[in-house]
Amino acid sequence: MAPQTEQVRQTALVLDEKDYEIMRLLQENAKLTIREIASKVHLSPTPTHERIKRMEREGVIRKYVALLDNRKINKGIIVIVQISLKVHNKKAAQEFIDAVLAFKEVTECYNISGDFDFMLKIVTESMESFHSFSMNKLSEIPGIAQTKSIFVMDTIKDTHHLL
Known part of the structure; x- marks a missing residue:
């Protein structure tokens, strides 16, 4: 449905257990020094520094945040918004993606299967600010057929750890 937003690597990088240990440590605390990680x-x-640089260069480690x-920080409302588009082609999908990428309120965007085409995670200050975002930004994107908003009551698990 959606065009690729990033080039997919054809060959997988060979990683060993030391690389995975390094990645686990960096996921837990990216402020660790090379010496601390090496230890x-x-x-x-x-060699620890070389492994980290290789993983950064190859895109395994994308960024530190x-x-x-x-x-x-007064962003207490999380809303999951499911969106279906009127037209299912590359141009319509790319127009939608380009618009969504510009919205600071959108912290995650997924191209999904099923009844909807995209799923957005919106983080905002209040119900009023979400309403304003929905009416003044989201609804202005051409080509949206349907939206469904799901308001998060409580966050049970919130992690970016992959390992």
């Missing part, structure tokens, strides 16, 4: 994985700093508590 924990039982390597010297130079600070995870914020949305409630403590």
